[in-house]
Amino acid sequence: MAAEILVEGVCYQYPQSSEMALKDVNLRIKKGEFIAIIGPNGSGKSTLAKLFNGLFVPTKGRITVDGLDTRDKENIWKIRQKAGIVFQNPDNQIVATVVEEDVAFGPENLGVPPDEIRKRVDEALEIVELKEYAQKPPHLLSGGQKQRVAIAGIIAMRPDYIIMDEPTAMLDPVGRKEVISTVKRLNKEEGKTIVLITHFMEEAVEADKVIVMSEGRVVMEGTPREIFSKVGKLKAIGLDVPQVTELAHRLRGQGLAIREDVLTIDEMVECLCPLL
Amino acid sequence: MSIVVKNLTHIYMPGTPFESVALMDVNWIIEDGEFWGLIGHTGSGKSTLIQHLNGLLKPTSGEIIVDGVNINERGVNLREIRQKVGLVFQYPEHQLFEETVEKDVAFGPKNLGLPEDEVTERVREALDLVGLKYDEIKERSPFELSGGQMRRVAIAGVLAMRPKVLILDEPTVGLDPRGRDEILGQIVRLRERQNITVILVSHSMEDIAKIVDKIAVMHRGRMVESGTPKQVFKNREALASIGLDIPQVTHLMIKLKDKGKNVATDVFTVEEAEAEILRAARGMGHA
Ligand SMILES: Nc1ncnc2c1ncn2[C@@H]1O[C@H](COP(=O)(O)OP(=O)(O)OP(=O)(O)O)[C@@H](O)[C@H]1O
Ligand SMILES: Nc1ncnc2c1ncn2[C@@H]1O[C@H](COP(=O)(O)OP(=O)(O)OP(=O)(O)O)[C@@H](O)[C@H]1O
Ligand SMILES: [Mg+2]
Ligand SMILES: [Mg+2]
Numbered sequence: 202m203a204a205e206i207l208v209e210g211v212c213y214q215y216p217q218s219s220e221m222a223l224k225d226v227n228l229r230i231k232k233g234e235f236i237a238i239i240g241p242n243g244s245g246k247s248t249l250a251k252l253f254n255g256l257f258v259p260t261k262g263r264i265t266v267d268g269l270d271t272r273d274k275e276n277i278w279k280i281r282q283k284a285g286i287v288f289q290n291p292d293n294q295i296v297a298t299v300v301e302e303d304v305a306f307g308p309e310n311l312g313v314p315p316d317e318i319r320k321r322v323d324e325a326l327e328i329v330e331l332k333e334y335a336q337k338p339p340h341l342l343s344g345g346q347k348q349r350v351a352i353a354g355i356i357a358m359r360p361d362y363i364i365m366d367e368p369t370a371m372l373d374p375v376g377r378k379e380v381i382s383t384v385k386r387l388n389k390e391e392g393k394t395i396v397l398i399t400h401f402m403e404e405a406v407e408a409d410k411v412i413v414m415s416e417g418r419v420v421m422e423g424t425p426r427e428i429f430s431k432v433g434k435l436k437a438i439g440l441d442v443p444q445v446t447e448l449a450h451r452l453r454g455q456g457l458a459i460r461e462d463v464l465t466i467d468e469m470v471e472c473l474c475p476l477l
Numbered sequence: 478m479s480i481v482v483k484n485l486t487h488i489y490m491p492g493t494p495f496e497s498v499a500l501m502d503v504n505w506i507i508e509d510g511e512f513w514g515l516i517g518h519t520g521s522g523k524s525t526l527i528q529h530l531n532g533l534l535k536p537t538s539g540e541i542i543v544d545g546v547n548i549n550e551r552g553v554n555l556r557e558i559r560q561k562v563g564l565v566f567q568y569p570e571h572q573l574f575e576e577t578v579e580k581d582v583a584f585g586p587k588n589l590g591l592p593e594d595e596v597t598e599r600v601r602e603a604l605d606l607v608g609l610k611y612d613e614i615k616e617r618s619p620f621e622l623s624g625g626q627m628r629r630v631a632i633a634g635v636l637a638m639r640p641k642v643l644i645l646d647e648p649t650v651g652l653d654p655r656g657r658d659e660i661l662g663q664i665v666r667l668r669e670r671q672n673i674t675v676i677l678v679s680h681s682m683e684d685i686a687k688i689v690d691k692i693a694v695m696h697r698g699r700m701v702e703s704g705t706p707k708q709v710f711k712n713r714e715a716l717a718s719i720g721l722d723i724p725q726v727t728h729l730m731i732k733l734k735d736k737g738k739n740v741a742t743d744v745f746t747v748e749e750a751e752a753e754i755l756r757a758a759r760g761m762g763h764a
Contacts, residue, residue: 202537214622217618217621218621220721240625240653241624241625241655242624242625242629242651242652242653242656243622243623243626247623247624252514289624289651290568290624292568292570308681317487332619336493337495340491341489341495341497342520343519343520343524344519344524344567344568345518345519345520345680346519346520348519350518367624367651370650370651371519371567371647371650371680372519373517373518373519373680373721374680374682374720374721374722375518375717375720375721375722376518376519376720387576388718400651400652400654400657401654402654403725421645433669436625436655438654439653439654439655440653440654440655441655442744443725444683444724444725444726444747445725445726445729447747448726448729448747448750448751448754451747451751452751452754452755455751455755457754457755457758457763458763465731466728466729466732468727469729470729470732470733470736473733473754474733474736474737474738474764476758476761477739477754477757477758477761477763
């Protein structure tokens with residue numbers, strides 16, 4: 202049985218809606234990969250995320266997590282243990298009245314022993330720098346602090362597949378970098394599979410593979426370098442490229458000899474040095 | 478319309494175990510027609526500060542003076558203040574409550590007692606400003622939209638009131654890149670056309686650098702700096718130490734300078750970087 206999330210010919214239609222939110226999506230997310238999903242508002246990213254762990258089931262087609270079909274009710278418990286989501290709006294997933302209880306909720310539900318839970322909760326709060334807020338009611342926190350609580354929750358749960366829907370949207374620049382480096386560490390050191398949905402192109406650059414969605418379909422798939430060198434195509438569907446990639450693109454247009462696929466500041470420095 | 482914040486301190490739930498000093502002695506002068514960016518780490522007090530500017534929160538001590546009037550004095554009509562000072566919340570869901578998008582955006586203008594056709598006119602205009610198609614979206618429930626679509630509806634609801642001061646708490650969170658540029662562009666144009674005062678709370682140094690005239694920086698409840706982007710972004714170490722950053726292209730220019738290249742480092746947007754690099758490259762006989 203393959204260790205992967207496999208999406209085969211999936212369509213999804215919301216009950217009240219006349220249109221398909223997802224149209225014939227096919228994807229394979231292998232265990233241990235770090236995938237970024239980008240796409241315009243309403244393109245189906247969050248819907249797809251909720252299908253990954255069986256919160257929604259496909260209207261058509263099939264999704265399996267490590268071979269377990271999400272349509273089979275008997276599998277749901279096992280699937281939820283394997284795949285956890287941090288939702289787009291942290292307000293909607295706060296369940297407890299005290300921060301540390303909220304973070305403990307996931308592992309408790311998985312039947313993790315109390316000592317182990319204590320350890321995981323402390324660690325998770327340490328990672329997101331919320332230790333001093335452990336005893337506070339989550340609803341009294343600022344927007345970015347709530348988002349950190351939600352991230353701590355999934356870190357404490359430690360599922361094999363970690364799905365994060367815009368986890369850094371309300372964080373300050375340093376906090377955003379910290380979350381991305383935590384995600385990379387979970388991926389590289391603990392072998393966790395990461396699916397990161399984001400509107401920040403600089404974050405998508407960090408992934409092994411980028412999936413681009415538009416109007417309910419997967420329209421591009423490739424390494425960050427392959428995807429972001431297609432500046433015109435991305436802009437046409439309402440997306441963007443990192444600032445340095447954009448700058449490289451413009452300078453090429455002005456006749457400077459610069460590679461098309463620059464992704465980072467250091468690569469750009471390397472390209473520009475011989476010219477300045 | 479000008480706003481003056483004088484010695485503002487705000488303590489949440491004083492005298493309880495959850496007491497939290499969110500603002501400490503903040504002073505801020507916002508002149509009529511200015512465009513401010515408000516930045517600071519998560520929990521630094523930005524949302525708390527702006528909710529004082531239209532009387533949603535009351536100071537523990539200190540004063541808020543809007544157009545010469547201390548808004549927390551007895552007898553001040555806060556409803557009137559809130560018509561003039563429009564606030565888009567950090568969580569748009571908190572602002573949405575009607576069963577259709579049309580009703581939701583119309584709520585404010587209706588409450589102003591405007592005639593029906595003027596209300597519809599404003600709803601159309603506001604939805605257009607945020608990049609939504611009136612005919613496609615008017616009948617939909619605001620709660621059955623994607624995150625970015627909801628945010629656009631919430632912004633439209635405030636724009637439909639045509640406020641004199643527009644305060645936006647992280648308005649581009651959750652918007653795709655085009656939506657982000659469109660909304661920021663609309664805000665810039667709106668301001669030029671109607672000469673309104675704008676305060677933009679944001680974690681995007683790139684967005685802030687692109688459009689504001691002045692930046693105020695919050696850190697642990699205090700306003701630790703205010704000035705032009707040039708002044709504020711000058712000190713990157715200090716910014717990094719309080720959770721903030723400078724735009725990506727500014728990093729690039731600093732690295733080039735460190736390599737001994739003859740480039741200016743007070744460059745904050747892609748356009749400025751393009752011009753500066755071309756200047757330097759042409760000086761070396763390239764391009
Ligand atoms: N509860 C719902 N009922 C009906 N339609 C919905 C519901 N939630 C989302 N939709 C619609 O389904 C489509 C996909 O929405 P989804 O939330 O997956 O988009 P997204 O890519 O996550 O967008 P965003 O970047 O704005 O978060 C959109 O057209 C949206 O309006
Ligand atoms: N209703 C409340 N009751 C008690 N404390 C609160 C409440 N709201 C906010 N706080 C606390 O006040 C401080 C300032 O919060 P505020 O929401 O103003 O921050 P912010 O700068 O807007 O942060 P963010 O960037 O995360 O939105 C934080 O430490 C927060 O925990
Ligand atoms: Mg979404
Ligand atoms: Mg806030």
